[in-house]
Amino acid sequence: MAITERDQLNYIATQAADARVNVELETEGMTINIGPQHPATHGTLRIVARLDGEQVISADPVMGYMHRGYEKLTEVRSYPQVTTLINRIDWVGSFANEVPFILAAEQLMDIEAPERARYIRTVLFELSRIANIILFLGDMAVQLGAITPAFFAFRDREFVLNQIEAVTGGRFHPNFDRIGGLKDDLPAGWIKETKQAMDKVRTFCDQMDDLVVGNEIFLQRCVGIGVIPPSVALEYGLSGANLRSSGVDWDLRRDENIGLAYDEIDWKVWTHDDGDSFARYWVRLQETREAANIVDQLLDNIPGGPIMAKVPRIIKVPEGEAYVRTENPLGEMGYYIVSRGDTGPFRVKIRSASFSNMSITSWILRGVYVPDIITILASMYFILGDLDR
């Protein structure tokens, strides 16, 4: 199998780098500092890389430049106020951040959202996934030197953001999910417009297929770069598309579906066996297409009925603990809520995907060449707010 050969090659390269450092020690090492800010990124991350020639000996991520103290702030907010705050964790797919928190609170209160609310939640969840991954599809090409895909990505992302704005009133931060349902129903004519937007998303994916995936320069810079074998990926706790592109068939939408309508439609989890940077791009590209299909199917089958369950006016969550995780655009995101029967949570632990995905950087950057740092980091796709919280 191809993966084992690449794995072995990577291992040999790492060993060779180690041997050169340990035995020869003639060359002088160099330390370069990447970050904390770069004009092409949103968010701040610093990487301290020690180099031997053009090979990286070690690379340490320095985090905390975006730390805003979410877990502490949730302790002094009430439950509806927390939703406003946690929108801003993963700022590209905001609605997806609210869902696990609301689901956990609903679990504690023993409330179930009506059927229609469940469907609309799932639709918005997938729309924010599309908005998130479209950005990645353009952004990774920018990091590798092709700027046209970014123009395409920002152009087509607007159509998805328009649809989110039409329902929720916010382009970025919807703050739309409520305990027991949703704030509002869908506006008139929204379903038809969303289907048109999904057609645009599919066209965008085809364009990316032509522009990026078939591009020889892109392939040479991505194929075989930054290979993560499935065992290592599992050990480091990767999740989301990063794990699926290592060949592990794991998707919380299918495996642990709580309170969302994924089990009522027909869809597919995409995986790739290679585990390199190209696989990560490819898997996300297919996921965007799949998300567009999911949205279309859900909109076809959307049931009527109320959008809000019976919820007391002042929300007090009974004593208890709950952990709910969902498959967010970046990977597994979960909230562990400890409630003491108050209007606000006593303690919230936020498990965000980027933080766990980041832990593999020191391992994966060892022994690679300097230009490959950019490829690998871009293909791992961190949202820095999700990383530092």
Added chain:
Amino acid sequence: MGLVESGKIPKPLTYLLNLSRRYSLWMYQWGLACCALEMASAMVSPRYDIMRLGVIPFPASPRQADLVCISGTVTDKMAPAVLRLWEQMPDPKYVISMGSCANCGGPYWDSYSVTKGVDQIIPVDVYVPGCPPRPEALLEGIVLLQEKIQNEDMATRWTGDPIVVS
């Protein structure tokens, strides 16, 4: 050079100088959080297209920039870097503070790690409110800044109140 600094520059020449400065702003983007994406939308997206206002994005270094857009949450860990960025920029320089976080701390007003407003560190010329502001709001802020530059008298550069987009 003495003419410009002493403020004895003739009026038609001031007009011409300001006109050329107004439409050739080189904007350094200091994207820190969510607002950075709206800034990127304003720059990269064909729908908003900041370049039609005469603002050029992506300078290689702050040493070439005329204008910096601080967009997003400035944390205490990041604050020294922001100050250093501003010190590296050549005069005349302008600062746009984009979004509630950069204006005053925004939703993190009681957080232990967030700087409550970038104006505690560097002087701000334009405040763009919103969380995050739409790209149109940033464009409005830039148009107002351009008007300010057009009417600027070299002798009184440092007086006057900052602009707040409303």
